[in-house]
Each structure stands twice: as structure tokens, then as C-alpha cells.
Amino acid sequence: MAKTKEELKEIVKEFPTTPGVYLMKNEGEKVIYVGKAKNLRARVRSYFNKQSDHSLKTKYLVAQIHTIDYVLTKTEVEAFLLEASLIKKYRPRYNIRLKDDKAYPYIRCSMADDFPRFYLARKVKQDGAIYFGPYTSGWAVRGTIRFLNQTFRIRDCRDAFMRNRKRPCMTYQIGRCTAPCVDLIDQKGYGKDVKSALDFLHGKDGKVVKRLTKQMKDAASEERFEQAAKFRDSIGVLEKILERQTVVNAGSEVDQDIVAFFGDKRGVLIETLHIRSGRVIGNRPHFVAKLDPNSEAEEIKDWMTSFLNQYYIDNIVPDEIIMSVDLGGDIIKLLKAVLFERHGKEPRIHVANGEKEKKLVEMALKNAESHFGDQVSKHEDRMKGLEEIKAKLHLPEEPLRIECYDISNFQGSQSVASQVVFEEGLPKKEDYRRYKIKTVQGPNDFASMKEVLGRRFKHTEYDDPQLVVIDGGKGQLKMALEVLKEIGREEIPVVGLAKARTKRGFAENAVEQTQERFFLPGRQNPVIFGKHTQAFAILTGIRDEAHRYAITFHRKLREDATLASVLDEITGLGEKRKTRLLKAFDSIDDIRKASVEQIAELPTFNRVLAERILLHLSESTA
Numbered sequence: 001m002a003k004t005k006e007e008l009k010e011i012v013k014e015f016p017t018t019p020g021v022y023l024m025k026n027e028g029e030k031v032i033y034v035g036k037a038k039n040l041r042a043r044v045r046s047y048f049n050k051q052s053d054h055s056l057k058t059k060y061l062v063a064q065i066h067t068i069d070y071v072l073t074k075t076e077v078e079a080f081l082l083e084a085s086l087i088k089k090y091r092p093r094y095n096i097r098l099k100d101d102k103a104y105p106y107i108r109c110s111m112a113d114d115f116p117r118f119y120l121a122r123k124v125k126q127d128g129a130i131y132f133g134p135y136t137s138g139w140a141v142r143g144t145i146r147f148l149n150q151t152f153r154i155r156d157c158r159d160a161f162m163r164n165r166k167r168p169c170m171t172y173q174i175g176r177c178t179a180p181c182v183d184l185i186d187q188k189g190y191g192k193d194v195k196s197a198l199d200f201l202h203g204k205d206g207k208v209v210k211r212l213t214k215q216m217k218d219a220a221s222e223e224r225f226e227q228a229a230k231f232r233d234s235i236g237v238l239e240k241i242l243e244r245q246t247v248v249n250a251g252s253e254v255d256q257d258i259v260a261f262f263g264d265k266r267g268v269l270i271e272t273l274h275i276r277s278g279r280v281i282g283n284r285p286h287f288v289a290k291l292d293p294n295s296e297a298e299e300i301k302d303w304m305t306s307f308l309n310q311y312y313i314d315n316i317v318p319d320e321i322i323m324s325v326d327l328g329g330d331i332i333k334l335l336k337a338v339l340f341e342r343h344g345k346e347p348r349i350h351v352a353n354g355e356k357e358k359k360l361v362e363m364a365l366k367n368a369e370s371h372f373g374d375q376v377s378k379h380e381d382r383m384k385g386l387e388e389i390k391a392k393l394h395l396p397e398e399p400l401r402i403e404c405y406d407i408s409n410f411q412g413s414q415s416v417a418s419q420v421v422f423e424e425g426l427p428k429k430e431d432y433r434r435y436k437i438k439t440v441q442g443p444n445d446f447a448s449m450k451e452v453l454g455r456r457f458k459h460t461e462y463d464d465p466q467l468v469v470i471d472g473g474k475g476q477l478k479m480a481l482e483v484l485k486e487i488g489r490e491e492i493p494v495v496g497l498a499k500a501r502t503k504r505g506f507a508e509n510a511v512e513q514t515q516e517r518f519f520l521p522g523r524q525n526p527v528i529f530g531k532h533t534q535a536f537a538i539l540t541g542i543r544d545e546a547h548r549y550a551i552t553f554h555r556k557l558r559e560d561a562t563l564a565s566v567l568d569e570i571t572g573l574g575e576k577r578k579t580r581l582l583k584a585f586d587s588i589d590d591i592r593k594a595s596v597e598q599i600a601e602l603p604t605f606n607r608v609l610a611e612r613i614l615l616h617l618s619e620s621t622a
Helices: 005-012 040-048 056-064 076-090 138-152 159-163 187-201 205-221 225-244 300-311 329-343 355-392 445-456 474-486 534-568 575-584 588-593 596-600 607-619
Strands: 020-025 031-037 067-072 106-109 118-121 130-132 255-264 267-276 279-289 320-323 348-351 401-410 413-423 433-436 467-471 494-498 502-504 511-513 517-519
Touching: 005 040, 005 067, 020 040, 020 076, 031 040, 031 056, 031 076, 040 056, 040 067, 076 300, 076 329, 106 138, 106 187, 118 138, 138 187, 138 225, 187 205, 205 225, 255 300, 255 355, 267 300, 267 355, 279 300, 279 355, 300 329, 320 355, 329 348, 355 534, 401 445, 401 534, 413 445, 413 534, 433 445, 433 534, 445 474, 467 474, 467 534, 474 494, 494 534, 534 575, 588 607, 596 607
Parallel strands: 255 320, 320 348, 401 467, 467 494
Antiparallel strands: 020 031, 020 067, 106 118, 106 130, 255 267, 267 279, 401 413, 413 433, 494 517, 502 511
């Protein structure tokens, strides 16, 4: 039970008046809100004064507070930095937070290598590499990398593959690589090709076309007509790509992020528009449900600052961040200090000024409004689906959190289980869990489920689900109910989901497909949901996801065990050599395809051992 407002006020009186971060927790000691403050006592005390001025969200938050902890920091900047990392760690229910778990894709150029190459990266690191992005999708990044490799003849092979080459591969034969692996080009010549690719990414299109044109003419004058034709084709592809790109400021070398928002009482959509060297490379919507940006109780400066603080944890800080609203001089100064502390770069942050910048904000606003309509529609559909689940399964409340468990066995060995979580009808992947069954020998679904649920519900830091889905019919449902009763959690609603079955009739080719059936405790007949309803999609979606997650885990364990056992049988291949072999080649199939020379060139290996490895693998059925 949450403490009264008076009890919490007394606790807050003892808080220091220095900068820091405060963590509000519910009765289960789960962090439900993280905040920062220049003056901890004054900031936290404000939650318990003038309740009528608070938003509905804040009122719900205050009603659930049981304890409040704090962490002191030396400065307000440190408080900002700590707040963002704690929100990322605890993902509190009442914070504005980025729910898109998939990191933004970037193009990474490995400048630390003698012969750099381009990768898709989802984390920006201080590793000497050059990063470009963020882009809209991994597909767009892969397509761009493919274009760069083919146009500027950049290697696309792994480092281990390159180190072990004795002759050029097929990529060289078809004219898409200059074969640095076998020294057919030196670092200086290869570096020029990399520079052309980097110039393209930096928006220096004219310089790149001019360089390719000169190379084409030089090749033609030297009667290397085949090479000249390849340069001509590269110029043609480059010009087509440039025609499709949106240029908003030709000639600019400034990287900009445009931030705008649109919303109403149903939520807010924050749009980030990414412009690099005058070209739009992507945009990303971020939807926060039930936050009304037009409400006087919701301070724009607070939630927008929190968003920016979190957004630039993992993303590149551009030269300029152009806002649709003025955050005020003090907040901007603080944000710049935070970003400099985190990334060593202090961007110019300001509200749109001038015709060009206002047009960019207008573009972001239009995108925000369009994406808001899409997101609200999807969110409302999911909420309707959860309402239908509540009604048909006779649940006491809407199942905002649903957990599904699946047991996976393979020929009676290595039993594993998966726990998949959906919140508000969407996967919450950071709460997914995989379990190796420890206490059960052989296939025993009841004992396995008992172990898994027992281990799961020992973790009081997780929110309790409003519904548990068990993959199976009446037997599996009964098993789960007995387990929950045995561990003292029988109040948690459970449903058994039996897969559709195919029946064949007596008539020729007569096939009948039964419906997915949902079994409830104490009810003889199953509940049926319409196949095209959102409720059906949510429940079958979480069941299928749990099954996929368990099977994937099971397959990985089998492959790891097979790989280890096959290599362990090879005489002369100790742990250190085995580790080197696995670092150079990703799988047994890759090792099988390697030549004797490639394996023999690895440190501490020799030709005799390499031949022995390949002979053993060729005779193995693994």
C-alpha cells in the first residue's frame, strides 16, 4: 500500500537541497519514475503540493509512490546524465521514454583498418571509425553500402577472410573489388577509393562525379576500355541515386536534426528529421501515449528535454538541433553542456529562425501530424483488442501486460522454456527471458512449467501480468493452474491456447481447418475469437513469438553442443587453438569450405593440423 501524502512529505523534508536524481518506487520496490533536480528537496516536494495543478499522469504516479530514493550528483549536468541512463536501465512506467528498442542503423567506415570497409552498425562508439546516419532502416543502409562497394570497389569481405586469401575472389573477377587481400592495390590507391565513397556520404557529389569522370577518360586514353566502361556505369548509377534524393540545402556541409511534435489528449508524436550535408537521409517518429502537449499541466520544456536527453545517448550529435519550440536559454545551455560531456561535441540548439529553417520545421511538423494519425489509429486498435480480451476471458482488468510461456524439448534432451511479454499489445523484448530447465531430467512439461513459473515469480521487480497465456489445451491449462496455486500466485488469470487442427474428411481431398481455441478454468467449451480481430492477433501473436523464441534458443544450444563436440574429437586441437579457429570462421560449414592454406596460416597452426581438421570434418555428419 502506498504511503500517504503526509508520510511522504515528512520523508522529503530530510532530502538535501543539492543536485541529484530521485527514484520513486511502488510497493513492490519497482522504480516507476526517475527525475532530476537542481534542488532535490524542492523538486520532490512539489509533487505533494497543489494536486489540482498536476496532470492526470502525475496524480496516478503520486498515488502509487511507496518509497523515494535519491542519488546525489556534483552538478546539474551530472544529474541529467544519470537520469537518462537510469531511465534506460529501469524503463519506469511514468517517464517519457523511447519505446523503440531497435537501435538506429548507421553506416560505419572502419578507418583503423589498413584497408577500411563499410559496415552496418547500430551503436556509435568512440573507436576511430567514421559514422554516417542515423538512417530510416537497415534496408536503406545495406543498399547504400552495396552501392558504395560496387561503385568505388571497396572490399566487402570479413577481416579473417581477407587475411587468409592467396588469390583474388570472385568479387575481383567481376570488377567490384581491387583485391587488396593479395596486394593488387596498395593502401594509397585503395585510400583514394575510400575517400571517394566518404565524399559521396558527405554530400560532395560534384567532386565524386568529377573524379570518376577523370578516371574514365584516363582509362579510355590508355585504351583500357573495359575499365572505362565500368567508370561510366558507376557515374550513371550515381547520377540516378542523386536524382532520387531530397536536397534541402545544396552545398551545405552542416549536419542538422529537426525536432517537431504534434498531438492531442490521446498522446504526442515527436518527429526527428535528419539532414546531412543538405540532404534528407531519414526521419523517425516517436509516439508517447496519453501525454497531451496542449495541456497546461504538461510542461513542454520538461518532457521535450527528457526526450532529447535520452535520444542523444546512442545517436550522433549533429552540428545543429533545430526545434519547433523555444526551450529557453537556461535549458539549452544545460543540454549543450550535457551533450558535450557525453559526446565531446556541443551543438547549436535553437528554435527555427529564417525561411529555410522554418520550412524544415514545417516539413517535420507535416510528418509528425501524418505519423500521429497512424500511431493513434494503431494504438486505439490495440486498446480495443485488449478490451475484447478482457470481456471474452472475463478478466478483472484490461491485460496491459500479457506473459506467455512455452516449453521446448528435443528428443528428450535439453529442455528449455521461453517467457515472452507483450505490453499494450506490443512485444516488450527487454522483458523476454530464456530458461534452461535445471531440476528436471527428460521431458516433463509439468515439472518444467513449475520450475519456470517459480523462477519467474520470485522476481518481484517485474510488473505482475494481467494475463498468462499457456501454449496448449485443457491439460496444459490445468498444469499451469496447479503450479500457480502451489507457488501462491493463483490470483493471476491464465488461459490455454490450443492450436488450430486440420481434419480430413471421407470425401476426396476434403480438408477442414478448426479454429484456434482458448480454454478458461472451470469452463468446458473453449472461447473463440474472430480470426481477423485485433484480440486474436495479439493472443496468437504472443503464442507464436514464445514458440519462436524457445525453438531458437533450443537450436542454438544444440548447435553449440555439436560444434564443441566435433572439434573436441580432433587430436592436437586444444582450447586455445579451438578459440582461434572459431574466431576466424563462424561455423563448421565455414571451416569445411576453407582451404588447407587458410587454416594453416592461423597462429600456432600448421599444414598437418589443418589437413587433419578438414579430414575429420569431411567424415563428420555434423
